[in-house]
Amino acid sequence: MKKSIWEKYIKKLDKSKINENVDVLIIGGGLSGISTAFELKDSSLNISLIESNKIGSGASSLTTGKLTYLQDTIYSDLESMYDINTSKEYLKSQVYALNRIKNIINKYKIDCDYINNDSYIFSLKDEDKIKIDKEYNILKKFGINTEIVNKLPIKFPCSYALKVKDTAVFNPVKYINSLVNLMKDKVNICEHVRALGITKESDHYIVDTTKGKINAKYVVVCTQYPFFVIPSLIPFKTHIEKSHVIASKVDDIKNFNAMSVGKQKYSIRYYKDKDSYIIFAGESYKMSNHINYKKRQEELEIKFKEFFNLDINYRWSTHDITSNDFLPIIGKISDNLLVSTAFNKWGMTNSVLSGKILSDIVLNNENEYISLFNPKRKITIKRTMNFFIDTFNTGKIFISTKLNKNKVFYNNNVKFENINGKSYGIYIDENQNKHIVRNLCPHMKCSLIFNYMDKTWDCPCHGSRYDIDGNIIKGPSTFSIKV
Ligand SMILES: Cc1cc2nc3c(=O)[nH]c(=O)nc-3n(C[C@H](O)[C@H](O)[C@H](O)COP(=O)(O)OP(=O)(O)OC[C@H]3O[C@@H](n4cnc5c(N)ncnc54)[C@H](O)[C@@H]3O)c2cc1C
Numbered sequence: 001m002k003k004s005i006w007e008k009y010i011k012k013l014d015k016s017k018i019n020e021n022v023d024v025l026i027i028g029g030g031l032s033g034i035s036t037a038f039e040l041k042d043s044s045l046n047i048s049l050i051e052s053n054k055i056g057s058g059a060s061s062l063t064t065g066k067l068t069y070l071q072d073t074i075y076s077d078l079e080s081m082y083d084i085n086t087s088k089e090y091l092k093s094q095v096y097a098l099n100r101i102k103n104i105i106n107k108y109k110i111d112c113d114y115i116n117n118d119s120y121i122f123s124l125k126d127e128d129k130i131k132i133d134k135e136y137n138i139l140k141k142f143g144i145n146t147e148i149v150n151k152l153p154i155k156f157p158c159s160y161a162l163k164v165k166d167t168a169v170f171n172p173v174k175y176i177n178s179l180v181n182l183m184k185d186k187v188n189i190c191e192h193v194r195a196l197g198i199t200k201e202s203d204h205y206i207v208d209t210t211k212g213k214i215n216a217k218y219v220v221v222c223t224q225y226p227f228f229v230i231p232s233l234i235p236f237k238t239h240i241e242k243s244h245v246i247a248s249k250v251d252d253i254k255n256f257n258a259m260s261v262g263k264q265k266y267s268i269r270y271y272k273d274k275d276s277y278i279i280f281a282g283e284s285y286k287m288s289n290h291i292n293y294k295k296r297q298e299e300l301e302i303k304f305k306e307f308f309n310l311d312i313n314y315r316w317s318t319h320d321i322t323s324n325d326f327l328p329i330i331g332k333i334s335d336n337l338l339v340s341t342a343f344n345k346w347g348m349t350n351s352v353l354s355g356k357i358l359s360d361i362v363l364n365n366e367n368e369y370i371s372l373f374n375p376k377r378k379i380t381i382k383r384t385m386n387f388f389i390d391t392f393n394t395g396k397i398f399i400s401t402k403l404n405k406n407k408v409f410y411n412n413n414v415k416f417e418n419i420n421g422k423s424y425g426i427y428i429d430e431n432q433n434k435h436i437v438r439n440l441c442p443h444m445k446c447s448l449i450f451n452y453m454d455k456t457w458d459c460p461c462h463g464s465r466y467d468i469d470g471n472i473i474k475g476p477s478t479f480s481i482k483v
Contacts, residue, residue, distance in 0.1 A: 004062045004314060004316040005277060005279065006063075006065070007173075009171065009174050009177065011177055015191060019046070020212065022188075022214065023218065024216060024217065025205075025207055025216035025219050026049040027219065027223055028049075028058070028221065028222035029054075029055040029058075030060040030347075030351065031056075031175075031347065031348065032224075032343075034055065034056070035351050035354065035355025035356075036340070036359055037189070047187045048188040048190070048214065049188070049189045050194075050209060052194035053191070054192075056176040058224055060172050060351070063318075063347065065171060065172045065271075065279075066168075067348050069098060069349065070164050071094070072265075074087075074344075074346075075087045075091060075138040076131070076134040076138060077326045081380065082380065084141075086327075086372070090372065093353055101349075102114075104352075105170075108178065112171050112175035113273070114169075114175075117167065117168060118165055119163070120257070121135065121162050121259055122258055123262060128260075129160045136148055139162075145165055149161050149162075153254050154268075156268070157307075169257055169270075169271070190211070193209050194210045194472075194478060196208045198228065203217070204217050205217075205336070217336060218338065219338070222340050222358075223476070225476040227475050227478045229444065231333050232329075232375060234321075234341060237329065239287075239322055239390040240462065240463045241319060242287045243267075243281050243282065243284040243317065243319070244281065244300045244315070246280045246312050246314065247277045247280075247314035248310040248312050248314075249275050249276065249313055250277060250310065253278075254270050257269040265284045266303075267279075267280070283296040284345075288393040288397040288461060293453045294451075296317075297453055320343060320344070320347060321463075322342060324383050324386035325380065327342075330353070331370060338362070340354035397461060398446050401448075402447050412428075414427055414428075415428075423447065424436050425438075425457060437457055437468070437470035440481070441464050443459065443462055443464050443476050443477035446460065446462065456473060464477035
């Protein structure tokens, strides 16, 4: 697997002795789960968190780590999906999250390379200027100090941009590590424990895990993508977007972060540890629309060389969950079962926010954002249209991979065989050993595609991933593939 710039900071906790009876069980040790545990740590409740891999090793270690309320064209998108008040509420929630993280960092003197800087959205094409103007007008109306400028602080093809202040960048894994350290005596955090299923008893839940059963009054699912379909029906409210990322050494960092609007999306920020880096992301796409990830990565690298002409030190790719109404899904899905997902690639602020919302729900505290992100919020006509588009795309890839229409995309070292009416994927490694897996994702029975970049079998519908022998690497699936 390709490594991200943050992965070297992931620490080994290796604690896997679970508590069998708890008040609150948090599933998932990314920024969202860890933030929820952190917000609950001083309560009188008995809290546990389980993580199927290492703490912070999921999407939170594959992000670009920008902390900003300037998120593409979210405010015009929300105005057109709902109304201006929803847009304003979302802005308030993001500013709240930015202040919350800043306060936590200051209060506990957390070293996570947090740097205050300006955020930009910019247009690569003239036709996208109108989107920037729309966003500018809304932010102005909301009283945000913003300005239109005609260039970025670096040489880059941009003639029109919007700039805001009081945003930041940080190292997400260093931040997560510090929170874990601050609550290690108060929260039982276990790595390498995967939740397999949840059943409801009269007054509690039983969570089946790879290390045994856990009884919990509250279960909070922070697994990026919930591993169950009912009751939340998340696969029908979301789609998956994949992006590719590069980090390259530079002489010096520039103190800003930026993102282009329009079809061609690029994201830029800088990072300094021992060395200075530029982090450049792009080639975003709905996973159901493209399966040739390696080609998309190569295309990003060509563009990067064109813009910067630098050697590449890190390259990786990851995906995030996108809701069909642009709002994250955070809150109660039934009784005492809570979820946080669909951060629309803005999961740094939204994880911190969801930590506060979910902990307030558990503690029965008021929180002004509960209704905005309510998983059971109303279905609008536009949301229904997006549902049909997403379902059509997922259906298309579901069928086309079953028919093996993409054979042309595979090299000689990947083959498909039908044995006793069942489809198998075969990967032939460098030593000519054959690795055979049943070509069916246990989650929702989608056929898998071979990912040449990471040498894994990936589900193009919901993002589950398996190694060449079918062992589970990433959910929502909870099981390895049985041959
Ligand atoms: C290319 C890219 C760049 C991004 N850049 C930014 C950015 O600059 N700013 C921003 O705000 N957002 C950004 N995001 C979005 C952000 O990275 C994510 O939204 C966020 O990291 C999600 O956090 P999480 O805690 O929900 O998920 P994760 O970090 O994935 O954590 C979920 C955890 O749950 C564990 N898990 C899964 N299933 C189980 C199970 N069954 N049992 C136990 N554990 C389980 C996983 O192993 C994982 O560790 C970006 C996303 C992408 C794709």
